[in-house]
Every structure is written in structure tokens, then in C-alpha cells.
Amino acid sequence: MVKVNCLNPISKVGTSKFTDNYEFTDNFEEANAVLVRSAAMHDMELSDNLLAVARAGAGVNNIPLDKCAEKGVVVFNTPGANANGVKELVLCGMLLASRDIIGGNKWVENNKEDENINKTMEKAKKNFAGNEIMGKKLGVIGLGAIGSLIANAATELGMEVYGYDPFISVDGAWRLSSEVKHVNTREEIYKECDFITVHTPLLDDTREMINKDTIAMMKDGVVILNFARDLLVCDDDMIAALESGKVKRYVTDFPNAKIAKAKNVIATPHLGASTEESEDNCAVMAVKELKDFIENGNIINSVNYPKCDLGVCDKVTRITICHKNIPNMIGQLSSAVAAEGMNISDMVDKSRGDYAYTIMDLDSKATAELVEKIEAIEGVIKVRIVK
Ligand SMILES: NC(=O)C1=CN([C@@H]2O[C@H](COP(=O)(O)OP(=O)(O)OC[C@H]3O[C@@H](n4cnc5c(N)ncnc54)[C@H](O)[C@@H]3O)[C@@H](O)[C@H]2O)C=CC1
Numbered sequence: 001m002v003k004v005n006c007l008n009p010i011s012k013v014g015t016s017k018f019t020d021n022y023e024f025t026d027n028f029e030e031a032n033a034v035l036v037r038s039a040a041m042h043d044m045e046l047s048d049n050l051l052a053v054a055r056a057g058a059g060v061n062n063i064p065l066d067k068c069a070e071k072g073v074v075v076f077n078t079p080g081a082n083a084n085g086v087k088e089l090v091l092c093g094m095l096l097a098s099r100d101i102i103g104g105n106k107w108v109e110n111n112k113e114d115e116n117i118n119k120t121m122e123k124a125k126k127n128f129a130g131n132e133i134m135g136k137k138l139g140v141i142g143l144g145a146i147g148s149l150i151a152n153a154a155t156e157l158g159m160e161v162y163g164y165d166p167f168i169s170v171d172g173a174w175r176l177s178s179e180v181k182h183v184n185t186r187e188e189i190y191k192e193c194d195f196i197t198v199h200t201p202l203l204d205d206t207r208e209m210i211n212k213d214t215i216a217m218m219k220d221g222v223v224i225l226n227f228a229r230d231l232l233v234c235d236d237d238m239i240a241a242l243e244s245g246k247v248k249r250y251v252t253d254f255p256n257a258k259i260a261k262a263k264n265v266i267a268t269p270h271l272g273a274s275t276e277e278s279e280d281n282c283a284v285m286a287v288k289e290l291k292d293f294i295e296n297g298n299i300i301n302s303v304n305y306p307k308c309d310l311g312v313c314d315k316v317t318r319i320t321i322c323h324k325n326i327p328n329m330i331g332q333l334s335s336a337v338a339a340e341g342m343n344i345s346d347m348v349d350k351s352r353g354d355y356a357y358t359i360m361d362l363d364s365k366a367t368a369e370l371v372e373k374i375e376a377i378e379g380v381i382k383v384r385i386v387k
């Protein structure tokens with residue numbers, strides 16, 4: 001029985017796809033597979049039972065990727081599965097920043113007992129007038145699953161869109177509307193745009209990319225949207241820019257104790273992916289990835305191990321090996337198999353950074369001796385008999 005632990009509530013549309021060979025446990029230590037959304041995993045002890053973690057979502061900064069890789073725990077995410085949910089909320093954020101919809105709505109709430117509200121509102125409404133987004137310039141930093149959807153949608157709404165992503169994937173580039181102006185530096189976005197939205201992962205080189213120096217390059221009255229991660233923006237510098245009016249509005253899905261109190265902030269409580277559709281999509285994709293890994297040893301959409309896919313095993317045995325990406329590993333693995341008098345009928349080995357992964361299909365049943373021999377090879381992290 002494969003034991004699955006959910007560290008966050010995960011949509012049943014996904015979890016119902018587990019078959020009778022799987023059972024849920026509340027005990028992280030005994031779990032073979034873990035499903036997680038934003039729960040913080042950095043301080044958790046990883047047991048030897050753990051084979052894989054699937055993040056039902058995009059951002060993996062809550063998961064210790066290297067620590068997992070070192071223990072042979074493969075971590076997956078679900079690229080694009082919640083992108084539309086975030087896109088729609090970002091479009092909403094731009095509209096909320098342009099027109100005082102929130103102020104107007106509060107005014108109605110405060111005056112709901114007024115019998116003549118239908119008349120008094122006609123006088124009050126001048127206080128909530130705003131601007132349209134059509135014709136304004138939007139800068140999108142990070143043109144992945146979310147950024148590219150926003151860039152395309154904004155062109156449809158009549159915005160002039162600038163996009164920046166030095167690492168854009170080929171698929172990402174194909175997805176992008178030809179209307180999006182591709183710029184080669186973030187500075188061009190800072191200088192030109194009325195709205196700037198960030199959609200990069202939180203990495204060392206994106207941390208606090210919005211700070212006093214970058215804000216100084218921006219237009220007066222710029223609107224900044226952050227639906228990616230709080231640490232992409234320097235809070236103190238943002239608060240100062242909001243106080244001075246340099247930044248007109250900061251729209252964020254990641255308020256913290258400082259930002260929640262700041263002037264001209266429009267904040268939501270990390271709601272980007274909290275739609276039924278996104279939650280279902282992420283859960284279905286995460287469960288599919290876990291099942292393919294547990295049942296076939298295949299790795300698709302991992303963020304700490306390479307993509308490695310040998311389909312469904314039609315041979316007698318399948319063994320998988322998580323190992324360090326070092327010379328002569330394949331030679332040693334095949335020698336270990338040969339020493340047991342066995343034949344490899346199919347094999348794939350892929351590497352990613354410091355780690356690599358091998359899937360081997362054999363014509364005869366794997367023995368405990370073979371597993372022991374492979375485990376003894378220096379640099380081998382985890383060996384698993386899948387079939
Ligand atoms: N508010 C919410 O609920 C959600 C927030 N997110 C956040 O949004 C981020 C992006 O999500 P996706 O678009 O799905 O990820 P993605 O991986 O499809 O796209 C990220 C893009 O950022 C680009 N990038 C990386 N470093 C960059 C840099 N220094 N400058 C410019 N571009 C850079 C990459 O090339 C990639 O195209 C996630 O990492 C997560 O932090 C994601 C989903 C939901």
C-alpha cells in the first residue's frame with residue numbers, strides 16, 4: 001500500500017484518482033508520497049519512506065529542493081495548472097487600481113440605509129472617478145505560464161504590452177501574442193510602463209527586484225502588481241514610494257504585517273490560485289505525476305530531478321536509481337546487472353545539475369543482491385524496484 005499525506009487540503013477531483021493501492025495518512029513520517037500547496041516544508045525531517053512530493057501549484061519556494069534531491073526525494077509541481085486563475089485576478093487588480101471600485105463599494109455599504117441613495121450617489125460618485133486601462137502601457141516581468149496569459153489578455157483589452165523574460169521557453173515564446181513588445185532589459189519596462197506586474201519565481205536574482213533603485217527609474221504614479229511572492233519587493237522601499245505618491249497603488253496577493261497597513265495598498269490573501277478550476281487542475285496534475293512516478297518510475301514536471309520517461313514497463317522488472325551526476329555511473333550500474341547474470345532490455349539515464357536518474361528494465365526478476373550491489377556504488381542515493 002502506498003501511503004499519501006496531504007499537507008494542505010487538496011481537491012477531491014484529484015485525490016479521487018488514486019486507486020485502491022493508495023491510502024491516505026495524517027502521519028508525514030510514514031508517507032511515501034506527499035501532496036502540498038503552500039505549507040512550509042523547510043524545517044520538516046524527511047523520512048526514508050518518502051519517495052516524492054508533488055506541489056499542487058507553481059511556486060516551490062516552500063520546499064527544500066536540494067535537501068529532497070540529496071535524499072532521493074523527487075519533487076514535482078504542476079506547470080500552468082493554476083495560471084488562468086492568477087491571470088484573472090491580476091486583470092481584476094489592474095482595474096481595482098485604475099478605478100476606485102473599492103471606495104465606491106464601501107460608500108454604498110456605508111450609505112445603504114439612506115432612502116435616497118439613488119440620488120445622493122449621483123453627487124458622491126465624483127469622489128470615485130478613475131481611469132481606463134485601454135491605451136496604457138503594461139510591463140510584464142516573467143513570461144511563463146501566468147505572465148504570457150496576462151500579456152496576451154492585456155493586448156486584447158487595448159493595452160500596449162512590454163514583456164521581459166531572458167529565460168523564456170520556446171513554448172512560452174510561441175504562446176505570446178505578436179502584439180507584445182519584447183524588451184531585453186527590465187529598465188525599459190521600468191522607464192516606459194504605467195503598470196508593472198511581476199511573474200517570476202522567487203530566486204536569488206529576483207529577490208527584492210522591486211526596490212528603491214528600480215522604483216526610482218519608474219514613471220511617477222506607476223501601479224505595481226505582485227501576484228508572485230512577497231519577497232520580490234522590498235517592503236520598506238515600497239512603503240516609502242507609496243507614501244510619496246511615486247507608486248500610486250501596490251496591488252499584492254502577498255500582504256505581510258508591514259504591507260497590510262501601508263497606504264494605497266490593495267491586497268488579497270494569496271487568492272491567485274484559489275478557484276475551483278485551478279484547485280481541481282493542480283490536484284489532477286499532481287496526482288497524475290505522483291502515480292506515474294510511483295507506478296512506472298517516470299519523472300515528468302520535476303523541479304529537482306530531470307525529466308525521465310520510459311513509459312509503462314512491459315518487461316519483467318523495472319528498477320529506478322536516483323544518483324549523483326558523476327562519471328562512470330552508467331558503467332557501474334550495467335556492470336552490477338551483468339555481475340548478477342541479468343540482461344538490461346531498456347534503459348534511460350538523465351541528469352540535471354548535481355543529480356541524475358536512471359530507469360532500467362530487466363528481462364529477469366530483480367534480486368535483493370542486485371539492489372544491494374547498486375546501493376553500494378558511490379554516488380547512488382536511492383534504488384527502487386518499481387516492478
Ligand atoms: N498568487 C498565486 O496564488 C500564485 C502565484 N504564483 C507565483 O507566480 C510565479 C510564476 O508562476 P508561473 O508563471 O506559473 O511560472 P513559470 O515557471 O511558468 O514562469 C516563470 C517565468 O519567469 C521567468 N524568469 C525566471 N527568472 C527571471 C528573471 N530574473 N527575470 C525575468 N523572468 C524570469 C522564467 O523564464 C519563466 O518564464 C510562481 O513561481 C509563483 O511564485 C504562481 C501561481 C499562483
Ligand SMILES: O=C(O)C(=O)COP(=O)(O)O
Nearest residue numbers: 037038057058059273274
Ligand atoms: O502555485 C503557486 O505558486 C501559488 O502561489 C498558489 O498557492 P496555493 O496553492 O494557493 O497555496
